[in-house]
Amino acid sequence: MDGRIDLSVVVPVLNEEDNVEPLYQAVADALQGTPWSFELLFVDDGSTDATVDRLRAIVARDGRVRVVRLSRNFGQTAATAAGFHHARGAVLVTMDGDLQNDPADIPTLMRLIGEGYDVVTGWRRNRQDHLWSRKVPSRVANRLLAWVTGVWIRDTGCGLKAYRAGVIRGLPLYSDMHRFLPALVSVTGARIAQVAVNHRARRFGQSKYGLSRTFKVAADMLALKAILLTGRGSSALFHAPALAAGILSGLLLTAGFFDGDAEPAFMLLASGLLAAATAAFLATLGVLTQLVQASGDFRIGEFLSETERTVDHEQRTLLGRLADGPGPRHGTGTGDRGVDPRVPARP
Amino acid sequence: MIREYRRGLDAIGRPYEIVCVLDGEYPEALAALNRVTREGCDVTIVSLARPFGEAACLGVGAVHARGEVILTLPSYPQVPGAALPRLIAALDAADMIVARRAPRVDGLLRRAQTAVFNGLVGVTLGRRFHDLGCGVRVMRREVAGELDLYGDQHRFLPLIAHSRGFRVKEIALPQHPDDRDRPSLPPGIWMRRLLDIISIVFLLKFTMKPLRFFGLLGTGSALAGGLLGLVLVVQRLLFEMPLAERPALLLAVLLIVLGVQLVAIGLIGEVIIFTRGRRTSPYRVTEVIGR
Numbered sequence: 001m002d003g004r005i006d007l008s009v010v011v012p013v014l015n016e017e018d019n020v021e022p023l024y025q026a027v028a029d030a031l032q033g034t035p036w037s038f039e040l041l042f043v044d045d046g047s048t049d050a051t052v053d054r055l056r057a058i059v060a061r062d063g064r065v066r067v068v069r070l071s072r073n074f075g076q077t078a079a080t081a082a083g084f085h086h087a088r089g090a091v092l093v094t095m096d097g098d099l100q101n102d103p104a105d106i107p108t109l110m111r112l113i114g115e116g117y118d119v120v121t122g123w124r125r126n127r128q129d130h131l132w133s134r135k136v137p138s139r140v141a142n143r144l145l146a147w148v149t150g151v152w153i154r155d156t157g158c159g160l161k162a163y164r165a166g167v168i169r170g171l172p173l174y175s176d177m178h179r180f181l182p183a184l185v186s187v188t189g190a191r192i193a194q195v196a197v198n199h200r201a202r203r204f205g206q207s208k209y210g211l212s213r214t215f216k217v218a219a220d221m222l223a224l225k226a227i228l229l230t231g232r233g234s235s236a237l238f239h240a241p242a243l244a245a246g247i248l249s250g251l252l253l254t255a256g257f258f259d260g261d262a263e264p265a266f267m268l269l270a271s272g273l274l275a276a277a278t279a280a281f282l283a284t285l286g287v288l289t290q291l292v293q294a295s296g297d298f299r300i301g302e303f304l305s306e307t308e309r310t311v312d313h314e315q316r317t318l319l320g321r322l323a324d325g326p327g328p329r330h331g332t333g334t335g336d337r338g339v340d341p342r343v344p345a346r347p
Numbered sequence: 348m349i350r351e352y353r354r355g356l357d358a359i360g361r362p363y364e365i366v367c368v369l370d371g372e373y374p375e376a377l378a379a380l381n382r383v384t385r386e387g388c389d390v391t392i393v394s395l396a397r398p399f400g401e402a403a404c405l406g407v408g409a410v411h412a413r414g415e416v417i418l419t420l421p422s423y424p425q426v427p428g429a430a431l432p433r434l435i436a437a438l439d440a441a442d443m444i445v446a447r448r449a450p451r452v453d454g455l456l457r458r459a460q461t462a463v464f465n466g467l468v469g470v471t472l473g474r475r476f477h478d479l480g481c482g483v484r485v486m487r488r489e490v491a492g493e494l495d496l497y498g499d500q501h502r503f504l505p506l507i508a509h510s511r512g513f514r515v516k517e518i519a520l521p522q523h524p525d526d527r528d529r530p531s532l533p534p535g536i537w538m539r540r541l542l543d544i545i546s547i548v549f550l551l552k553f554t555m556k557p558l559r560f561f562g563l564l565g566t567g568s569a570l571a572g573g574l575l576g577l578v579l580v581v582q583r584l585l586f587e588m589p590l591a592e593r594p595a596l597l598l599a600v601l602l603i604v605l606g607v608q609l610v611a612i613g614l615i616g617e618v619i620i621f622t623r624g625r626r627t628s629p630y631r632v633t634e635v636i637g638r
Binding site (some may be wrong): 035055056059063065066067068069071072074077078081082088167172173174176215218219220222223226227230237238241244249269270271273274276277281282285287289292293295296 | 406492509512513514540555558559562563575596597600601604608610611612613614615617619620621623628629630631632633634635636637
């Protein structure tokens with residue numbers, strides 16, 4: 001397999017011995033007859049069952065399949081990052097390894113990328129999951145995320161997404177960041193499309209998620225907000241709270257100063273001084289943040305220009321292939337479903 | 348001591364070198380080592396200008412070592428040299444093998460210390476080793492190259508290696524008879540060990556997510572402060588207890604302020620990690636199958 005590959009399907013798997021074979025079949029079927037060359041890249045995130053042996057068997061049969069084995073369980077973000085780093089395609093499609101996504105949706109995503117979007121994320125129509133433990137928290141999280149990032153992503157948790165490789169390569173991926181990837185990417189100026197995708201109930205194996213993540217997700221969202229604000233060069237992260245603390249301190253001090261009664265005045269003055277100290281502390285941290293940002297390797301402005309350069313190039317090749325004629329699979333009339341017009345082209 | 352180790356190493360039948368790192372200037376030890384060198388053994392001696400601690404010594408030793416496999420040995424005998432071949436042979440199926448002195452021949456107090464320390468580390472970090480105090484470890488060169496150690500972190504080497512994705516295993520080796528007579532640690536050291544554990548927990552579990560750590564502490568503190576304040580206000584309104592002259596109010600305000608500061612520090616940590624996130628790889632690949 002030499003030369004450029006159009007599409008890398010990246011699938012992190014963890015103990016999915018019953019799912020990998022059907023998944024491979026489904027992806028191969030879905031992309032059969034489409035104009036794109038593809039590779040299917042499994043990332044084994046430290047499986048302890050027969051997953052790796054089954055994957056080996058698939059690789060032996062089909063040269064388009066590759067497997068990256070991680071030395072232990074690193075979590076989905078790290079596995080996704082490993083997949084991205086090893087993928088050779090111009091477009092990277094991520095999918096869950098549990099067969100809940102339908103590979104037949106991949107051509108739809110690809111076509112939207114071909115139309116000029118940088119990121120296409122799916123949202124799960126008729127989601128087949130438990131209502132209270134999965135769907136409701138997920139909806140709350142999506143609302144919160146939209147509020148934090150200013151980009152409305154309908155279903156952040158949907159595993160089926162497509163990225164132009166150039167858009168995603170420079171982004172640091174660690175901890176649980178994969179969840180926020182579309183939001184993070186959108187801030188760099190990428191154009192996002194959202195499309196309804198099929199969602200099926202889990203057939204084999206165990207779900208690896210539960211409700212216990214609330215605090216972590218909340219902390220991560222706050223962190224994301226901090227990263228986005230400073231990344232945009234704004235100093236609001238610390239200076240806004242510093243200002244609030246400063247005003248509070250002013251009020252308390254004034255109240256204490258004019259209060260004739262000695263005891264309450266002491267309390268008001270003491271609290272006022274504490275608030276003033278907090279304001280000073282926060283303002284200092286704000287300056288420190290600017291220093292950190294300026295000395296770091298990641299600046300959104302730089303990243304943006306780099307993105308645009310690579311996009312131009314890939315755009316032409318992909319559109320070229322599209323002009324060769326669409327494959328039979330993606331002429332099934334589902335192409336335009338649910339593309340969300342509300343997503344801004346440039347936030 | 349070196350003679351004993353050499354007997355064990357000679358038994359493996361593969362070429363080896365010995366790197367001795369002197370933590371500070373020790374003329375007598377240097378003289379003794381020079382005598383060993385004259386016996387025709389491949390010894391490199393590195394002498395540090397002042398004491399930097401064991402972790403730094405291990406780092407320096409690894410830099411000067413030329414072997415594919417690096418075996419670290421403590422400066423006093425912990426396991427008999429004759430057991431070394433077994434340790435090195437075990438490296439076939441792992442990236443790092445740590446020795447565990449078993450059965451222990453020393454006193455009850457030392458054994459209890461070891462058990463408590465290792466148990467605590469095992470509980471907080473989720474990976475149980477039985478004898479982190481044992482300095483007899485063997486690792487592949489790449490492992491040593493990737494771990495940068497400082498302070499008292501050498502003790503946690505197996506855990507750090509494990510978290511970086513290396514395969515670490517533990518094997519039991521007999522304890523050296525001379526190891527028995529070592530004095531047990533004074534209680535002052537226990538406190539330091541405890542602090543070591545806290546810092547290593549932070550390092551391994553929260554380095555990439557500082558806000559989860561500071562956020563938890565900060566929210567806890569702010570919540571406690573808020574609750575305390577609420578209680579005081581309720582008491583003031585319902586029971587007419589004076590609000591202002593109670594120091595508890597100041598405590599409540601202080602707790603809230605502390606909470607804000609902790610969260611703020613967590614946030615700045617996040618920005619630091621993100622802007623430098625491309626420098627560290629969050630995963631380790633053992634194998635790529637396929638072309």
